[in-house]
Amino acid sequence: MNENLHERAHQLLAKSLVEGLGPVDETWLREHLAACSGCAQDAAAMQNVLRALRAVPVSIPRDLAARTQLRVRLRTQQSSPAAAGSFWLWAVTAASWLLGVSSAPLVWRGFAWLGANFGVPKLALEFGFVLWWTVPPLLAAAIILHQKALTAEWSNKN
Amino acid sequence: MSTPAFTLTAAPQPLLFAGFMTDDTQALATGLRQRDPDLLDRLIEQYQQRLYRYLLFLTGNPPLAEDLFQETWIRVLERGSQYNGKSKFESWLFAIARNLVIDASRRKKISSLEDLGDQESNTPYDPPDERAASVLQMLVSRENEQSVQLSLLKIPAYYREVLLLRFSEELGLEEIAGVMATPVSTVKSRLYRGLAALKTAMTEGAA
Numbered sequence: 001m002n003e004n005l006h007e008r009a010h011q012l013l014a015k016s017l018v019e020g021l022g023p024v025d026e027t028w029l030r031e032h033l034a035a036c037s038g039c040a041q042d043a044a045a046m047q048n049v050l051r052a053l054r055a056v057p058v059s060i061p062r063d064l065a066a067r068t069q070l071r072v073r074l075r076t077q078q079s080s081p082a083a084a085g086s087f088w089l090w091a092v093t094a095a096s097w098l099l100g101v102s103s104a105p106l107v108w109r110g111f112a113w114l115g116a117n118f119g120v121p122k123l124a125l126e127f128g129f130v131l132w133w134t135v136p137p138l139l140a141a142a143i144i145l146h147q148k149a150l151t152a153e154w155s156n157k158n
Numbered sequence: 159m160s161t162p163a164f165t166l167t168a169a170p171q172p173l174l175f176a177g178f179m180t181d182d183t184q185a186l187a188t189g190l191r192q193r194d195p196d197l198l199d200r201l202i203e204q205y206q207q208r209l210y211r212y213l214l215f216l217t218g219n220p221p222l223a224e225d226l227f228q229e230t231w232i233r234v235l236e237r238g239s240q241y242n243g244k245s246k247f248e249s250w251l252f253a254i255a256r257n258l259v260i261d262a263s264r265r266k267k268i269s270s271l272e273d274l275g276d277q278e279s280n281t282p283y284d285p286p287d288e289r290a291a292s293v294l295q296m297l298v299s300r301e302n303e304q305s306v307q308l309s310l311l312k313i314p315a316y317y318r319e320v321l322l323l324r325f326s327e328e329l330g331l332e333e334i335a336g337v338m339a340t341p342v343s344t345v346k347s348r349l350y351r352g353l354a355a356l357k358t359a360m361t362e363g364a365a
Contacts, residue, residue: 014350014353014354017325017349017353018324018331018346018349018350018353019331019346045360046353046357049306049309049356049357049360050325052305052306053306053310053321053322053325053326054325054326056211056306056307056326058207058210058211058214060206060207060210061210061220061224064206064210064224064227064228065202065203065206067228068202068206068227068228068231069198069199069202069203071228071231071232072195072198072199072202072231072232072235073195073198073199075232075235075236076193076195076198076235
């Protein structure tokens with residue numbers, strides 16, 4: 001039999017495994033395998049190899065799934081309250097910032113009234129106005145840092 | 159003339175992987191987004207065999223495969239919102255696991271799975287540690303499987319991976335391309351070369 005035919009059979013054999021064959025090629029290959037014992041043996045051998053590949057047993061380490069489930073649950077518990085806490089912290093910070101912006105003219109007028117009626121120096125008024133703006137974000141930052149420290153401590157313990 | 163044991167069938171189509179298809183994948187995506195611990199428990203139970211085997215095939219190192227197995231599920235928890243339910247869960251899972259293997263390999267100065275074997279010279283895959291060979295040898299028990307296992311040891315990791323995903327996990331070409339983040343043409347090319355390499359290794363082993 002022509003060497004090229006065997007070569008073609010091997011190529012189609014591989015293609016049948018990787019991509020699948022069209023009807024014409026499939027018929028040709030089937031007929032070739034029926035007539036050529038060498039190629040038929042190669043085909044059978046490859047099928048055996050793939051069958052063995054599918055059947056490769058793996059022994060999973062004992063309790064791996066249980067240990068993983070525990071670890072995942074711990075991580076869930078660890079991150080959920082923090083995530084929920086962060087959401088509310090950011091929400092409150094955003095609300096505080098919006099309130100600060102909208103109330104800034106009133107606050108400035110309030111400080112000006114204090115200065116006019118009680119003789120508070122202008123520098124003290126300006127300092128008070130700056131504090132009005134900076135205390136909320138500083139507090140939020142402190143809470144976030146404290147929360148992170150607690151989370152890190154919890155992780156180290158577990 | 160012997161009757162051919164080979165039966166002409168189309169290339170393996172992706173099998174139904176124990177339950178999760180379209181509607182279910184959407185439910186799965188919702189559960190992952192909500193970080194549902196019960197769902198994760200079930201997934202870990204369901205995919206433990208396949209994920210561990212995939213990791214063991216890639217790394218050849220049981221302790222490392224075990225670490226990466228746990229790390230994969232932590233990533234699934236943390237990045238669950240990225241799974242959109244449009245693809246199979248196992249494809250997404252294997253892609254996460256594969257990236258972790260590559261990260262672990264980088265720590266050993268290996269930039270990708272391709273570097274685990276020399277593509278040009280087709281140098282056999284060198285297991286990451288001396289225990290790997292014996293461990294992989296333990297994978298197979300029957301005589302025929304032993305010869306396959308020995309042959310698998312001789313072919314590069316990137317061929318071993320693609321053969322496993324196609325013929326053991328029975329993923330489709332597009333799904334494998336998704337896992338490996340490579341074009342389908344590359345997947346096909348690796349499958350053809352992997353089959354040839356496996357066949358050559360089997361022939362040499364038999365000689």
